[in-house]
Amino acid sequence: MANVSVAAEWQLLINRYYRKPEIYQMRWKHIDLSRNKIACAPFGGPIAVIRDDSKIVQLYSESALRKLRIFNSAGVLLSETVWKHPGGRLIGMSWTEDQTLICIVQDGTIYRYNIHGECLDPNYSMGKECFEQNVIECVFWANGVVCLTEAGKLFCVMDFKEIKSFKLGDVGIEAEEELPHCMAVIDPQYIASGNVRVLLGIGEGIVIVDEDEVTHIEGEKVQGPVQKISVTRDGNWLACFMHDGRLVVMNMNFEALFQYQCESALPPEQMVWCAMDSVLLYWDDMLLLVGPSSEDSVRYIYDEPVFLIAECDGVRILSNTSMEFLQMVPDSTVSIFKIGSTSPASLLFDALDHFDRRSAKADENLRLIKSALPEAVEACIDAAGHEFDASRQQTLLRAASYGQAFSSNFERERIQEMSKTLRVLNAVRNPEIGIPLSIQQYKTLTAPVLIARLINAHQHLLSLRISEYLGMNQEVVIMHWACAKITASSAFQDAALLEILLDKLRLCKGISYAAVAAHADKSGRRKLAAMLVEHEPRSSKQVPLLLSIGEEDTALMKAIESGDTDLVYLVLFHIWQKRPALEFFGTIQARPLARDMFITYARCYKHEFLKDFFLSTGQLQEVAFLLWKESWERGRNPMASKGSPLHGPRIKLIEKSHNLFAETKENTFESKAAEEHAKLLRIQHELEVATKQAIFVDSSISDTIRTCIVLGNDKFASKVKTEFKVSEKRWYWLKVFALATVRNWDALEKFSREKRPPVGYRPFVEACIEADEKGEALKYIPKLADPGERAEAYARVGMAKEAADAASQAKDGELLGRLRMSFAQNTAASSLFDTLRDRLSFQGVP
Template structure:
C-alpha cells in the first residue's frame, strides 16, 4: 500500500473532503510573466490569450516595443501571434466565447474578434454611440456575452456575440443612478434568472443593486460594502469579500447567508473563484486560500503570479511555469487510496499489488470482498476516469480487470467504454495538443464539440482518427482540412494541389466537393474550383457553384443531364439576365430540354422575348402563331375594339401573322385563314360602328349573317355572303331561321317564292313549327315532295287525317305505326290510323 500512501499524501483535507492539485503541464512558453500581461483563458482546457498590459509600467527586457497578441494552448505551446494594432484606446477586457472566439473590448467600445489563429474576424463591431462618447471603463464576461460600464456609469449588455451588429445586439440596461463607480460587479447569466434576461449585481455602499433591462432593485442592505463578487456556475450562490475581510457566501436573491469566514487580511484578494460548488478560492500575492463551509481553510503558497480558471469540476491554476488542476478528490478515488482504507475497492487494488508480487495475500483479499466484488470493480473503473497520470490509469484498470476475472456478473461494456474515453482524453491531453480535459468536462463538452475544436486548431489528423474511433462523421474533418490546405497552399500549382486534395478527399464517401470548390473560388483559385466541382455527384450542389465561378455552359449541361427542370430553370434565368439576347439564344438552341423549357415559360410570361428567339431561329410560323394568340388575348381587353375599325390593334396583329405565314409554303392554309380572319374582323368592326352595337366582333360568319338579318340589314348580310363565298344552302338555312326568329312571316313566304329553295321546304316547316306557328307551317307542308316528311310535318302540327293520308300514300306501315303512337291519346285520331292500316292490310 506504499503507492496508495504516497498518492493520498498529496491531498489536502478541507473539513471532511479531500482536495488535490496535480500538475498537468510544465509550461513550454518562455519569458511569459503573468504579472506583466493581460491573460484570457478559455474553459474546458481551451487556449490562452496573452497581451502586454498597457496599464502597467514594465521592463521590456529584449522584446520588441510593439505589443503582440499571443495565443497558446494550455501547455504553453504557441499557436499564433499577431501585432496588436487598434486605434480605439486601452484594452479594457478580453475573453473567449464558447466557440473559442477571442473577444477584445477597447475604450471606445469597439469589439475586436479573433479566431484561435490570431486572425482578425471582420468586421469589428461597436457597442454604440454612448460607449464611444463616454469610454468603456469596465466589463464582465460570461459564456457568449458581456456587460460593460461606461464613464457615465451606464450599463450595456451583449447577450450573445453572434448577434452583435444587429438591432438586438446591444441592450442598454436600466439607469442605476450612480454618481461614483461601484465597488465591484458580477453577472447572473440569463439562463439562471426568472426573467430570462441578464441581471447585474453592483456593490454600492453597504448594499447591492440588481440591474436589468426593466429596472433597478436594492438587495442585501447592510451586507456590504463588498469588494469582490463572483457568482457560482449554477447561478444560485454569490461568493463575496467584504470591506472588513470576511468571505460571505449568499444566495443570489440575498435571502440567506450560507456561510461566513473571517480572513486574515482585509485587503481584497486579486482573484475570487469557485472550485466546483463545494469551496471558494481567494488569491493574494503569494497565497491561494481555499475556504469551505466547514473546517479550517487550505492554503497553497506561490512564489510567482497565478491565474485561476474555473471549470465545472474544479479550477485550473496557471502560473508562469506550470498548469495545475485543483479539484475535489472523487469518492471512488478516496475509497481506494485513502490511508488505512479497507473498502472493497481498496482491498481489490491491494490484491493486484500482492498478485504482482506473487503473494498469497492476493487470494485472501479477494475472499474477503467476494460479495462486494462488483462494486469494487466499478469503483476502480470510476476512479480511473478522474486520473491524469497514465500509469495510474493503467494500474486501476488492471485492478478492475483482475477483479472481473473472479466475477461473472459485471457488465463488460463499462470497462470498454472507460478505456475508449481515456484513449481520447490522453490523446488530447498531450502537450502538443494541450487540451487538459477531465472526464467530467469531456462529458459536458461532448465528443462532437471536441472534434470541432481540434479542427479549428488545425489538428486534423488527430480529429480524423478520433472521429473514426468514436464512430463520428469524418466528412466534417476532411472538408475543413481541404479548405485549410487551399488557403495555406497559395504557392502550389492548381494541378498539383488538385491531385493532392483528391487523393485525400476520396477516402470519405459522400464528401461535399461543392463546398470545397466554393472555398477555392473564394480564395481566388477559380480554375481549381472548376476542377473540383467536376467531382461533385449531386447536381443541385454542383450547378449553383458552376454558375458562381462563371461556368454557365457547363452548368447548363449538368442541369439538363440531371433532368431536374427546376435546376434547368435556375440556370436559364441566371444566363438570361447575364448574357445578350442573341448569345443566350445561341446557348439554349443546342440544348433541346433547356430550349423547350424556355419556350414553355416564355409562352406564359414573355411573348416578346420568345418572338425574338423564334425570329433568330428562322421559325416565322411560330412567331405568327404567337401574334395570332396575342390577338385573341387582346379580345379580352374591352379597350381593344375602340378607335379606328379599319386599323384596330387586333387586325394589325392578325395581318402580321398572315404575312409571316405567307413566308413559308407549308403554311398556306394558316395564311389564308389569317387573311379571312382579318377581313372578317374588319367587316365586323364596320358593322359595329354602323349599328352602334358591339355584338359582331369575334362571332362566326354564320352568326354575323344571322345577326345582320335579325337587325334587318339584308344588304350587309348579302355582302358577308358574297365576300366569304357562303354557299346557297347555308345562306338559305341562315336566312330562314333568322326570319323566323324575328317572326317576319311575310318576308319568309316571299323568300320561299323567290326561287325553288336549294334546301327544300322542310327547313321552312321546322322554323315555323319551332316558332309554334302552325298556320304558317301549313303554307309549306303541301310543298314537301317526300310523302314521309309531309306526313311527319302534319303530325307535328296535330293534323291526324292529313298525316294519315300522306302516310297511306307513301304505303309505309312502319310510319303509320309510329304516327298512331304519337296520337295514342286522341281516340278519334287513333281510329283514323287503324282504319287506314286495315285498308292496307297491316295488322
C-alpha cells in the same frame, strides 16, 4: 504504499478531500502574468496574452511592439499578431464558446480574433454612448458581455454571433465615487426570462439590474459594502467578499448559508467557485479555499502570480511556470486511495498488487469482497476516468479487469468504453495539443464539439483519427482540411493540388466536393474549383457552383443530364440574364430539352423574347401563331382594344401573322384564315359604326349574317355572304331562322316565294315550330316533298290524321310505330296508326 503516495497529495476541507495535480510545465518563456492581460477559455481552451498597457513593463529582449499571443494550455505558441487597434486601452478579453477571442477597448469597439491570431471583419461598436463615456469594466459570460462606462451606465451584448448592443436599466450613478465596487453577471440561459441579470456592489448593498428594472438589496440581507462578487455557473449561489474580510455565501434570495472570516480585509484579486462546492480566493501570494461551511479552509502558498480559470468540475490554476487543476477528489478515488481505506474497491486494487507480486493475499482479498465485486470494479473504472496520469489510469483499469474476471454480473463493455474515452483524453492532453480536459468536462463538452475545436486549431490528423476511433462521421474533418489546404497551398499547381485533395476526399463517401470547390473559387482558384466540381455526384450542388464560377455551358449540360427541370430552369435564367439574346438563343438551340423548356416558359410570360427566338431560328410560322394569339388576347382586354380595329393593333398583328404564314408553303390554310379573319374584323367594325352597337366584333361569319338580318340590315348580310362566299344552303338556313327569331312571318313567306329554296321547306317548318307558331308551320308542311318528313312535321304540330295519311303514303311501318308512340295519350289516334300498320303488314310492307 501506492495508496499513501496518492492520498498524501490531498488536502482535507471539512469532510471532503481536494487535490491539485500539476497538468503541465508551461513551455512559454518570459511570460509574467502580473504584467499581462490574460484570457483563458474554459474546457482546456487556449490562452490569450497581451501586455497590460496600464502597467510599467520591463520588455526583456522582446520587441517594443505590443503583441497579442495565443498559446495552448501547455504554453505552446499557436499564433501571434501585432496589436494595431486604436480606440484607447484594452479593457477586457474573453473567449466565446466557438473559441473566438473578443477584445473590447476603451471607446467601446469590439475586435474579434480567431485562434490563429487573425482579426475577423467587421469590427463592432458598443454604441455612441460607450464611445463618448468610455468603458471602464467588462464582465463576460459564455457568449455575451456587460460593459460599465465612466458615467455608470450599463450596456449589454447578448450574443457575439449577432452583435447588437443595448442599454440596461439606469442605476442612477451621478458621481465617480458612486461607481460599483464590483460587478458580476448571471448567464441568461439560467434565468427564466432569458434576459441578462447584472449584480453590482454599490454603496452598502447590492443592486440587481436587468433590461427594464433596477432592484436594491440592502439592510440585513447584505451587511456592508461588497468588494467582490462571484456567481456559480448555474446562477443559483452567490459568494460575496465583504468590506470587513467576511466571505458570505448566499442563495439568490440573499439568504446567507454560511460566512467565513478571512485574515485580510483587502479584496482578493480573483474569486471563483470551485465547481459548486467551495470558493477559491486569490491574493498576491496565497490561494484560499473555503466551503462548504465556515469551519475550515485550505491555503496554498505561491511565490509567483497565478490566474484562475473556473471549470464545471474545478478550477485550473495558471502560473508563469505551470498549469494545475484544483478539484474535489472523486468519491471513487477516495474509496481506493484514502489512507486506511478498507472499501471493496481499495481491496480490489490491493489484490492486483498482490497478484503482480504473486502473493496468495490476492485471493484472500477477492474472497473478502466477493459480494461487492461489481461495485469495486465500477469504482476502479470510474477512478481511472478521473486520473490525468496515464500509468495510474492503466493500473486502475487493470484492477477493474482483474476483478471483472471473477464477476459475472458486470457489464463487460464498461472497461472498453472507459479505455476509449481515456485514449481520446490522453491524446488531446498531449502538451503539443494542450487541451487538458477532465472526463466530466469532456462529457459536458461532447466529442463532436471537441473535434470541432481540434479542427478549428488545424489539428486535422488527430481529429480524423478520433472521429474514426469513435465511429463518427469524418466528413467535417476532411472538408475543413481540404479548405485549409487550398488556403495554405498557393504555390501548388492546380493539377498537383487536385490529386492531393482527391486522395483524402475519396475517404469519405457522399462528401460535398461542391463545398470544397466553392472554397477554392472564393480563394481565387477558379480553375481548381472547376476541376473539383467535376467530381461532385449531386447535380443539385454541382450546377449552382458551376454557375457561380462562370461555367454556364457545363452547368447547362449537367442540369440536362440530371433530368431535374428545376435545375435546367435555374441555369437557363442565369444564362439569360448574363448573355446577349443571340448568344443565348444559340446556346439553347443546340439542346432540345433546354430549348423546349424555354419555349414553354416564354409562351406564358415572355412573348416578345420568344418572337425574337423564333425569328432568329427561322421559325416564321411560330412567330405568326404568337402574333395571332396576341391579337386574341388584346381582344379580351378592353383597355388594349380601344380605338378602331381597322387601324388598331389587332388588325396589324393579324396582318403580320398573315404575311408570315404566306412566306411558308406549309401554312397555306393558316395564311388564308388570317387574311379572312382580318377582313371579317374590318366588316364587323363597319357594322358597329353603322349600327352604333358593339355586338359584331369577334363573332363568327354565321353570327354576323344572322345579327344583320335580325337588325333588318340585309345589305350588309348580303355583303358578308358575298365576301366570304357563303353557300346558298347555309344562307337560307341562317336567314330563315333569323326572320323567325324576330317573328317576321310575312318576310319569311315572301322569302320562301322568291325561288324554290335550295334547302327545301324543312328550315321554314323547323323555324316556325321552334318559334311555337304552328299556324305558320302549316303554310310550309304541305310543301315538304318527302312524305316521311311531312308525317313527322304534322305529328309535331299535333295533327294525327294528317300525319297518318302522310305516313301511309310513305309506306314506312317503323315511322308509323314512332308516330303511334308520340300519340300514345290519344286513343283514337293510336287506333288509327295501328290500323294503318296492320294494313301495311297485310300488304307485305315492313
